[in-house]
Amino acid sequence: MAQTMMKKIVASSACLMVGITRRTSSRSLVTASNNVTAKKERNLPAEGEITKSVFMSQSTDIYTNLALEDWMYRNMDFSNHHVMMVWRNEPCVVIGRHQNPWLEANVPLLNEREIALARRNSGGGTVYHDRGNLNITFFTHRERYDRKYNLELIKRALFRGFGIKSIINERQDMVVRDKYKVSGTAAKLGRLTAYHHCTLLVNANKADLSRALAKRETQATASTRSEVANLSEMDNRVTVESLQTAIGYEYLRTAALSLQDGGQGQISKQRGFQFVNPTDDWFPGLAELRNELQSWDWNYGRTPVFTVSRSFPVPAELLAPSKAYSATQELVISMSVDKGLIDDVTLNIPPGLVESGFHGEASVITQLKGKRFTSEALTALQDAMLTRHSSDVRKLDDKEQFVAKCFDQVVNTV
DSSP, X not given: OHHHHHHHHHTOGGGOOOOSSOOOOGGGGSOOHHHHTTOOOOXXXXXXXXXXXXXXXOOOOHHHHHHHHHHHHHHOOOSSEEEEEEEOOSSEEEEOTTOOHHHHSOHHHHHHHTOEEEEOSSOSOOEEEOTTEEEXXXXXXXXXXXXXXXXXXHHHHHHXXXXXXXXXXXXXXXXXXXXXXXXXXXXXXXXXXXXXXXXXESSOOHHHHHHHTOOOOOSSOOOOOOOBOOHHHHOTTOOHHHHHHHHHHHHHHBOXXXXXXXXXXXXXXXXXXXXEOOSTTTSTTXXXXXXXXXXXXXXXTTOOOEEEEEEEEOOGGGSOTTOOOSSOOEEEEEEEEEXXXXXXXXXXXXXXXXXXXXXXOHHHHHTTTTOBTTHHHHHHHHHHHHTTSOTTOOSOOHHHHHHHHHHHHHHHOO
C-alpha cells in the first residue's frame, strides 16, 4: 500500500522539492516505472523547461555504482530532467565493455590485494579508481547528448574554483600542463537515453595505479597509456569533496543545452544536490544488476579471443646428463583463450627435456581445454600429470614441477 502511494507521488512533478544541499530520496526524482517502460518519442522540451539534479551516491562499491548507473539508464526519463551523478569507489580497476582484463590489468596482483575488477557497459579504456578519484556521469535524453558540453563544464569548474587551466585533447581526455592526463572519458548511447562518464584524478595513489594497470604481453590490442597527474598536485586546495561541490554548482548554474552561465538565478531553478542510497528499496531490481556486474562470466567471460606465448630456459640439471646441446633448451607454452576459457594449448618441449624422460602427452593438454584462464587451469594440469603416476606415487617429479611452475607463470603473472 505504501509503495503504491509512493509511485503515485513520484509521478507528480509537483512533489519535487527544489534544494541545493537537502538530503532526499531519489524516489522523488524518478518517473514511475510503469510509465518509464512506455517511453515514447516526442517533441523534447525547450531548454528553459529542463531542470537539473546532482545525485551523490552514498556507496563506494564499484559494482553497486555501475549498477546504479545502468538502472538509471534503463529506467529514468531524462526528457525534461538532466542528472549529473557523482560517485567514488574503493580501489578497483574498471575496463571497457569490449576489453581484455588480462591485457589491461595485473590480474594476479588484483586477486592478491583483493582489488575489484569490473567491466562497465560503456566502451573506452581501462582506469584505476580509489577514494582519490571523483567519478561523474551525465545523463540526458539521447538527442541531447553532448560530450563536449560536459567536458567544457568541468574545465570551467576547474578554472573558476581553483584557477587550474586544462585542455581537452583530440581523444577527449582532459590534460593539464600540456601533457598530464587527469581525466578519461567514455559513453553509452541508447535509443532514448544516453550517458557520458569520466573519472578525475584528485589525489589517487599513482603507485598503486601503475602496478594495477601493468601490461601483459599478448597478441591483442591494449589501451593507450598516458602520463597522469593528480589535480591536487596542481593546487592543494583540490579534494574530492571540494571538486564535487565546484563541478556540482557549475552544472547547476549552467543552462541545460548551452554553456550559458546563469549564476545564482539559474541555480535557484534546479532540483539541487540529492543524496541517493543505491539499494533495492530505492531502486527496485538494483541488486540483480549488481550481481550480474560482479559475476566472473561478465567481467572475464566477455573477453575477446587472445593468445599468449612464453618461453622458459630449462635448467641444466633437468636435461639428459649424457647429452650436449648446441642450442638453449627452452620450453615454450602457447595458449589461445576464448571468453576467458582455454581453447587450445601447445607445449613445445625441447629435446633435452624429452630425452630426460618428460613427455607432454596429449591427454595432459586435453584436460586443460575449457578451463578458466586462472589457477583452475594449473590445478587441472597438475592433476593430469599425476594421473600418469602409479597409485602409490602422488607427487610430481622435478621435471613435472618445472613445467607446472612455467604454466603458473603464464597464467598468473604479468
